[in-house]
Amino acid sequence: MAEVTLTINGRQVTVPQGSTVLEAAKKLDIFIPTLCYDPELTIDGSCRMCVVEIKGARALMISCATAATGGMVVETESPAVVEARKTILELLLANHPMDCLTCARSGDCRLQDYAYRYGVKEGGFKGAVHQYQIEDDNPFIVRDMNKCILCGKCVRACAQIQGKSVVDYSYRGFNTKVAPAMDTTLAGSDCVFCGNCVAVCPVGALQEKGLRAKARTWEVEKVRTTCPYCGTGCNFDLNVKDGKVVGVTSCDGDVNGRALCVKGRFGYGFIHHPDRLKKPLIKKDGRFVEASWEQAINLVAEKLGAIKSGFGPEALAVLSSARCTNEENYLFSKFTRAVLGTNNIDHCARL
Amino acid sequence: MTNPIKDVAGADFILAIGTNTTESHPIIGLQVKKAVRGGSTLVVADPRKTEVAELAHTHLQIKSGSDIALLNGLAGVIISEGLYNKEFVKERTEDFEVFRAAVEKYTPEYVEELTGIPADKLREVARGYAGAENATILYTMGITQHICGTHNVFAVANLAMLCGHIGKPYSGVNPLRGQNNVQGACDMGALPAVLTGYQGVGLDDVRAKFASAWGLESLPAKPGLTVGEMLEGASRGQIKGMYIMGENPVLSDPDAGHVIHALEKLDFLVVQDIFLSETAQLADVVLPAASFAEKDGTFSNTERRVQRVRKAIEPVGEARPDWRIICDVATAMGYPMSYESPAEIMREIASLTPSYAGISYPRLEQGGIQWPCPTADHPGTPVLHVGKFSRGLGKFSPVEYVPPAELPDQQYPLVLSTGRRHFHYHTGTMTMRTGALEVHYGTEYLEINASDAAKMGLAEGDRVRVSSRRGSVELSARITDVVPEGLVFTSFHFPEVAINKLTNPARDGISKIPELKVCAVKVEKTA
Numbered sequence: 001m002a003e004v005t006l007t008i009n010g011r012q013v014t015v016p017q018g019s020t021v022l023e024a025a026k027k028l029d030i031f032i033p034t035l036c037y038d039p040e041l042t043i044d045g046s047c048r049m050c051v052v053e054i055k056g057a058r059a060l061m062i063s064c065a066t067a068a069t070g071g072m073v074v075e076t077e078s079p080a081v082v083e084a085r086k087t088i089l090e091l092l093l094a095n096h097p098m099d100c101l102t103c104a105r106s107g108d109c110r111l112q113d114y115a116y117r118y119g120v121k122e123g124g125f126k127g128a129v130h131q132y133q134i135e136d137d138n139p140f141i142v143r144d145m146n147k148c149i150l151c152g153k154c155v156r157a158c159a160q161i162q163g164k165s166v167v168d169y170s171y172r173g174f175n176t177k178v179a180p181a182m183d184t185t186l187a188g189s190d191c192v193f194c195g196n197c198v199a200v201c202p203v204g205a206l207q208e209k210g211l212r213a214k215a216r217t218w219e220v221e222k223v224r225t226t227c228p229y230c231g232t233g234c235n236f237d238l239n240v241k242d243g244k245v246v247g248v249t250s251c252d253g254d255v256n257g258r259a260l261c262v263k264g265r266f267g268y269g270f271i272h273h274p275d276r277l278k279k280p281l282i283k284k285d286g287r288f289v290e291a292s293w294e295q296a297i298n299l300v301a302e303k304l305g306a307i308k309s310g311f312g313p314e315a316l317a318v319l320s321s322a323r324c325t326n327e328e329n330y331l332f333s334k335f336t337r338a339v340l341g342t343n344n345i346d347h348c349a350r351l
Numbered sequence: 352m353t354n355p356i357k358d359v360a361g362a363d364f365i366l367a368i369g370t371n372t373t374e375s376h377p378i379i380g381l382q383v384k385k386a387v388r389g390g391s392t393l394v395v396a397d398p399r400k401t402e403v404a405e406l407a408h409t410h411l412q413i414k415s416g417s418d419i420a421l422l423n424g425l426a427g428v429i430i431s432e433g434l435y436n437k438e439f440v441k442e443r444t445e446d447f448e449v450f451r452a453a454v455e456k457y458t459p460e461y462v463e464e465l466t467g468i469p470a471d472k473l474r475e476v477a478r479g480y481a482g483a484e485n486a487t488i489l490y491t492m493g494i495t496q497h498i499c500g501t502h503n504v505f506a507v508a509n510l511a512m513l514c515g516h517i518g519k520p521y522s523g524v525n526p527l528r529g530q531n532n533v534q535g536a537c538d539m540g541a542l543p544a545v546l547t548g549y550q551g552v553g554l555d556d557v558r559a560k561f562a563s564a565w566g567l568e569s570l571p572a573k574p575g576l577t578v579g580e581m582l583e584g585a586s587r588g589q590i591k592g593m594y595i596m597g598e599n600p601v602l603s604d605p606d607a608g609h610v611i612h613a614l615e616k617l618d619f620l621v622v623q624d625i626f627l628s629e630t631a632q633l634a635d636v637v638l639p640a641a642s643f644a645e646k647d648g649t650f651s652n653t654e655r656r657v658q659r660v661r662k663a664i665e666p667v668g669e670a671r672p673d674w675r676i677i678c679d680v681a682t683a684m685g686y687p688m689s690y691e692s693p694a695e696i697m698r699e700i701a702s703l704t705p706s707y708a709g710i711s712y713p714r715l716e717q718g719g720i721q722w723p724c725p726t727a728d729h730p731g732t733p734v735l736h737v738g739k740f741s742r743g744l745g746k747f748s749p750v751e752y753v754p755p756a757e758l759p760d761q762q763y764p765l766v767l768s769t770g771r772r773h774f775h776y777h778t779g780t781m782t783m784r785t786g787a788l789e790v791h792y793g794t795e796y797l798e799i800n801a802s803d804a805a806k807m808g809l810a811e812g813d814r815v816r817v818s819s820r821r822g823s824v825e826l827s828a829r830i831t832d833v834v835p836e837g838l839v840f841t842s843f844h845f846p847e848v849a850i851n852k853l854t855n856p857a858r859d860g861i862s863k864i865p866e867l868k869v870c871a872v873k874v875e876k877t878a
């Protein structure tokens with residue numbers, strides 16, 4: 001493939017032809033702030049956060065949509081660039097509720113990050129602000145359109161990742177709003193609550209209901225794991241606070257990228273459900289009574305052993321589990337064959 | 352799956368049989384949608400007008416249980432019109448002539464009688480599949496949960512070999528597994544006739560290898576019982592004790608009444624689970640297990656990708672990871688078993704299993720690995736059967752259409768089919784306790800066609816009793832054209848709608864899969 005070499009902030013970089021300036025900068029680990037850009041979605045180029053100065057160009061250019069060309073000389077933090085970014089941020093903040101103190105996305109918000117980076121304290125242009133009702137009439141997602149910066153990522157994620165097009169821009173001008181058709185709520189639309197829009201939203205406009213009610217962004221530890229539901233094997237991060245799983249967020253999964261379905265993203269509540277079994281139980285006179293591990297294990301060993309010696313290994317049978325890990329299935333097979341002495345092991349794979 | 356999930360989006364032609372992909376495997380469904388957006392042709396064969404069927408260019412609304420007729424019919428057209436991949440058939444397969452002779456009688460007109468699919472539509476789909484550069488076949492339980500389930504799978508493989516749509520990217524024969532680690536449970540030998548990596552218990556050298564690794568003189572050679580046979584054995588008193596880990600056969604297996612009866616007859620039942628499931632309630636001892644968030648390990652997904660499960664929190668209460676409990680029971684029975692960690696168990700698995708030999712925890716930190724992975728520097732195998740089948744030549748295995756074991760009659764005039772819902776999972780033990788999923792989708796209903804509803808004077812939301820020869824459940828009716836006349840549908844997720852009281856335990860002769868997709872029922876209004 002043909003390549004081009006360009007200079008960014010005084011450093012040379014060679015990238016495949018057709019790469020954007022943003023991609024070339026990434027290769028040099030030069031950070032360019034973006035709001036509406038996402039590598040998995042089509043380029044929108046509307047937020048203009050990623051502008052850069054290109055030698056010989058008459059105006060600042062948006063790096064996400066400008067092709068890198070041979071010999072190009074780019075500055076990503078020149079005074080003109082910084083000035084432009086400040087103006088954009090002031091415009092956005094002018095119409096943004098300044099409630100970072102209580103916003104659950106605080107600490108994981110691009111608007112906050114960039115305002116800090118460029119020292120923008122407040123919106124420069126006081127004017128009308130939105131007074132939208134916060135939408136939380138479903139158990140999964142909270143939508144606060146007062147915080148929406150109209151980057152359009154959720155619109156594209158819903159269409160291009162989820163293939164649904166549940167949300168889109170509605171109304172015009174100042175009243176432009178991202179909403180399902182007829183401006184109903186997600187609950188009233190054919191939304192499948194995959195939350196893939198939440199995963200791409202750069203600000204607090206879309207939030208996971210359970211997670212954000214329980215933990216601030218910096219309080220959680222993220223542990224990457226594999227979904228316990230269907231056989232697709234999506235990866236995600238369990239969010240842990242004080243020894244409890246408080247939510248699930250996307251990581252870059254081998255199979256799924258950042259996409260998840262409603263079960264993977266919002267189906268973790270069973271982990272701490274009060275119905276979880278917490279102690280071994282032994283049935284006495286038809287009723288379960290709690291027992292110690294030692295009592296339970298010894299009883300199991302004794303009963304299985306007695307059947308084995310009384311009726312032979314073929315009187316025992318084992319059902320293993322398509323829910324358990326490989327290691328556990330292996331050990332259970334070893335147990336059945338080596339300890340019980342039978343091949344009577346199966347699982348419910350057929351179902 | 353012979354091919355990776357990501358290949359689906361690159362296929363020019365997708366034939367999805369008996370899989371409601373967007374609901375049951377939503378993320379694989381995204382790949383299907385992506386392919387369609389990119390201009391691929393999607394053909395869906397399903398008695399129901401599912402979400403993915405709505406997306407299809409062609410929906411083959413076949414009669415329940417007529418999949419073999421459809422698949423043989425497609426092959427018949429492809430052969431008679433000379434559209435098959437002659438080079439592939441010659442170089443890579445055997446028994447083609449037998450196959451050709453077997454499918455000859457499945458003319459489009461005959462297939463129309465059996466499946467209800469117009470002959471011209473069949474021809475069009477056959478030409479599309481054969482003519483595509485890369486065509487993939489996706490299927491799930493819709494194919495396997497029949498008395499002829501194994502034959503259905505053969506029929507799928509025959510079609511793929513006929514057109515050479517296997518052993519290359521963006522094609523293949525792709526079963527989509529319903530549970531997270533069905534693939535792994537099979538790979539690990541949680542099956543009556545094989546040890547890890549499908550090494551047969553009947554082979555002397557295999558048994559010798561495992562016996563010596565496990566420090567024993569010998570291992571049992573006689574293949575064991577399948578789950579259905581175990582339950583039959585229990586009800587006849589031959590099986591006296593069972594140890595069930597993380598399964599809920601009372602709700603998931605057909606003819607629930609029979610399952611309960613069988614488990615109650617046991618002298619001793621121990622169940623290890625995270626909840627007191629319907630099955631655990633019947634146990635003599637219940638052992639509390641850790642959930643996936645509370646332990647380390649690996650799952651193998653439907654594309655054979657081995658991936659890490661990581662411990663995020665301590666087990667709740669006194670619960671323990673299943674692997675530790677098994678070690679404790681084994682030790683108490685006089686066979687000391689102890690491992691530092693699941694990583695150590697994986698080292699033992701790798702040492703005994705050629706297809707997992709190159710897999711280790713340090714490698715999995717870099718990402719999942721698709722088996723076969725025979726050595727530590729092998730990258731894994733995304734596409735199976737490239738250049739050569741595992742048995743050498745691909746064998747055509749001709750199969751014949753047989754009607755479902757139980758057909759509707761005067762007394763039970765409707766066909767009941769069961770399946771999954773987007774917001775729920777399996778027998779609901781997890782998804783009914785999330786504080787979210789069950790809030791959003793909290794009650795189950797029976798899908799019934801408007802013309803059947805009219806005959807019974809049913810209105811939307813009416814309570815109905817659905818009964819088969821084996822049992823009955825009550826639920827609300829939803830009148831919809833998702834199901835055709837003569838078919839009703841519901842899921843098996845909801846304990847209060849224990850639909851497997853009704854289903855037919857008639858099993859496939861080879862795989863022993865029960866025919867959960869077809870049984871005869873009647874529907875009556877209750878109030």
Ligand code: SF4
Nearest residue numbers: 158191192194195197
């Ligand atoms: S949750 Fe999923 S379906 Fe619903 S709006 Fe967001 S992306 Fe679209």
Ligand code: SF4
Nearest residue numbers: 148149151152154201
């Ligand atoms: S809701 Fe979030 S992702 Fe959607 S347009 Fe607004 S800011 Fe962007």
Ligand code: SF4
Nearest residue numbers: 227229230234261264
């Ligand atoms: S997130 Fe959804 S599609 Fe992915 S593995 Fe989990 S249940 Fe399956």
